[in-house]
Amino acid sequence: MINAWWIIGGVLFVLLNTAAGLIWLERRMLALWQDRYGPNRAGPFGLFIVLADTLKLFFKEDWIPPFADKVVFVFAPAVVVASVLMSFVIVPFAPGIVVADLNIGILFFLAMSSLGVYSIVLGGWASNNKYALLGAMRGASQMISYEVFMGLALMGVVVLSGSFNLQQIVESQRTVWFVIPQLLGFLIFMVAGIAETHRLPFDIPEAESELVAGFHSEYSGMKFGMFFIGEYLGVTLISAMVVTLYFGGWLGPSFLPPVVWFAIKTFAFISLFILLRASMPRPRYDQLMEYGWKVLFPLSLLNLLVTAAIKLWLVSK
């Protein structure tokens, strides 16, 4: 068994570097799909753009608006990163490589991703600015409503594996990945996850064409950087969760170590997120809420119902 501190340090290091690297990766991928080059000047393949961005954010004037509620304003960006990083505690990267092997892993994940709402609401409210407040309101309503059936979509997996512990969920996918019996649940979870991280088809809280920049309009410097990094960490988290719950986590042919399999699958989903960003139009706000409550919510309930019924039938045989 590896020392727990090594695992914590390693997970932190890898995650923060992944989030930083995703800035570059996303710009390159978007450029690839839009027939452009993207950042390719600074360093090999433009990799140093991350360093340049970070330096710029550090040296930018960190301006706190005089009309803002200072304590809350400073506190809000920390909540994003903290809540997302806390969610990663329960993600099993490989057998044994998990920070906290909780028996209620999924519940913890849902709770932590719900806490992410606070950062948006507090950030938008503390900015004391109408655009930011509108963005925060939209963000809050979107996250809360999509949170509901995000949890319900996961319940199908829980029913099939009979456990809230993520390692056991991965272990129970040895025969077949849950994406096959739980295809509907996977699709709903994907949509809810995208909405949860405000990625592009559902980036209503940030809708820059309508709301300047939404809830982080007034933020600058490293505080904005925190929101930025928080978003990319969220993308990584949702991808890792999709992989863990539906695509067999670290399971794979044995010619590669389990961690590598996990990384490959996660990377594939991150790329899918970026492809979605490159190709999807943004829905109108009322369409988004309607779609969530009137389509996805009943579907996820139906999915849970059918899954549970089949499971009962199989058990009773």
Place this chain on the structure above:
Amino acid sequence: MFSLLRSMWLVFLHMFHKRDTYQYPEQKAPLPARWRGRIALTRDPDGEERCVGCYLCAAACPVDCISLQATEDEHGRRYPEFFRINFSRCIFCGFCEEACPTYAIQLLPDFEMAEYNRQNLVYEKHDLLIPSQGKYPGYNYYKVAGLAIKDKDKGDAEHEEPPVDIKSLLP
């Protein structure tokens, strides 16, 4: 739903398309000859300044970035004493070129004029004058309009062609 998946697929296929970025410093974008860039004052075929200091360009300029002062030389030919264009104001609209009756002021296809110091964007006459006829080679305003000097009317000199008859429609 199908259209969303289709659009995703089509965007994915763009991976295999050729990228159409010009890698700027090494690879310059081809600019058409009429591209409105840096402003220059041209000369006529004799190497004289075309500008006659009529102030029409300064009047036409929507941002008032052109300032000049006309004087006359000993033959009574007008020329600008100073000619100043503040390129930090200029919007490269080309109205000065439109307004110029002598084709003197012309916009050239060149945009590489960035400066670190704002003061350096104020171009004086020696920055603007180029030893070239620009886009209208062979055009000489005084050949067309004629030039009256002391004791000589337009077109009366020995080898001087008569000026263009502005009352006639014939070429």
